[in-house]
Amino acid sequence: MPATIRDVARASGVHISTVSRTFSAPHLVNPETRVRVLACAEDLGYRPNRAARALITGRTHNIGLIVADIANPFFPPLIKAAEGQARHRDYHVFVADTNEDPVAEEDLVHALAKQVDGVLLCSPRMSNSLIEQVSREVPVVVINRQVAGLPCVMMDVGQGARAAIEHLLGLGHRRIALLGGPRGSWTAREMRRAATAAARSGSAELTVLGPNQPTETGGGALAEQVRRSGVTAVLAYNDLMAIGLIEGLDALGTRVPHDVSVVGVDDIALSSITRPKLTTVATPTAAAGRTAVDMLLQLDSDAPRGARGRGAAAGDRRTTAQVMLQTELVVRDSTGPVPAPGRDGTGA
Template identity: 70%
Template sequence: MTATIRDVARASGVHVSTVSRTFSAPHLVNAETRNRVLAVAEDLGYRPNRAARALTTGRTHNIGLIVADISNPFFPPLIKAAQAHARTRDYHVFVADTDEDPQVEEELIQTLTKQVDGVLLCSPRLSNRVIERLHADVPFVVVNRRIKGMPTILMDVAQGARLAIEHLTGLGHRRLALAAGPSGSWTSGQMREAAAAAAAASGAELVILGPNAPTEQGGLAVAAEVVASGATGVLTYNDLVAIGLIEGLYERGVRVPDDVSVVGVDDTLSGRLNRPKLTTVAMPTSAAGRIAVDLLLQSVGDGGTSTLTTLETRLVVRESTGEARS
């Protein structure tokens, strides 16, 4: 038979209300008592009734996690890390995909508001104004978008762009291109500013190509512009664009890295398996997922703060970059 809260209370030698508080408000229970109750609950296989607990505490113990494109290999490590970490905090995660559509994103947030205690917004496409309006109804933590007054996790893509441009100019490339991301992307804007500054500091030219879809098709489509630009070194919005670009260049008889060097962003599995293996900017996606959960639960618990956490990126050099031809 399934263990009940009364079974746990009897075996622990405490009142039923103490067992209830152990799961709904553990900070109100003495540590020694709490640990004893949790151990007994584990031995008996007791699981608290979430629906009943939600009625008592007003908490669902659910989190919404909204991503721009779940098929993009950038997002799964972040999702898995967030889910695993949330489970250790006795929370479940609902994952939703906007397919890069801001209207869908707004509809999903409005749908989830009554079913979750808070929402993680990863690379949102909505305007700041709309996000601030929706934030009045549910706590947010935003990943890879800076919004004043909101808890934020940033992966320092500007640092990554600088490292990539410095790597290319260090190999002798003097005419560079940035295959930018979609319009409205905060990340793409950060890359554009940092890449332009780094190129200027190195005495190199930088041409901006885009906006582009953040997919392999986006990379294929921009290949002709890269060739026409005369660039010998290219930084792309993400690994998917880089992989598509490499394919598009090969179709035009342009070899990577012999003729053109290509740098991606994200350090996804597909980039590591591609030929040539992709030089890329590694993004700390798993760490971002775990920290985002902690910030959101802090926000749910005490109203939170406008904490800004910036995570370092790093350049991983592989086979898709080489010295510029003299």
């Protein structure tokens, strides 16, 4: 039923190679011929068979995007940006969701490897060595993590965490908790490192709680622990946890920011809607998505791995660009001055 290149060739009275060139190298075919071929193709509803094309060129014109949890509002803007950028370059994006599971992650990247030209690993939970291994099988760009020798696009959460802690210090807080992220998260490690350093240089005490699930539930589950710990401020791994925590504290009668200040990370859309509006570290997620796609496609055009590829002779120079995008503290209503001492912050 579907028209092939042969049907078009017959209809327009040229050889199939001319039809092929009409689509993949238009400048090589006579304008008159081209319009005739295009007309016939249009007429027959012909669309090049991507499988056949992929078989010979070695490129699928698809890229894979693996995220930890598509339901986490942090990811959709990144996905949209990546999709847009890819589409713009005539690529499509496979989105896959690992449910925060490193094993599912590995399975997915293998399953995807054979049908995409490259993979974007977004906030990977697997080990660096596994990532390196995977990168030998398929071109990879890593988002939200630093892996030596691999192209990465990161957001400067270290700087963000520092800014958040300094903001809290400025409000007088000296007992601060850090709600850690999921096990295996580079971002979580970076935040911890930077927050610890910033707290120390401000002579504040930093309590690390975690690792945790980076969701509302994960944040809410820590409310009791936060209250008991006697801290007056909290920096959460992300906005979702911050929101869950605020909710949980509220249920315990502890008010934010009156009794406890809370800072999130990501600046998801939700954060400017919930009450109180969340003070947070804004991350440039859309830019990260676009940049990562560009880097992957760049990588891809540098080192062709097609059927006709000449081997690895040329591709060895390994660009391995590593991009660090800036973050920014957005102060809203969930942070305030440290409460007067004497009360213990339970709000009772």
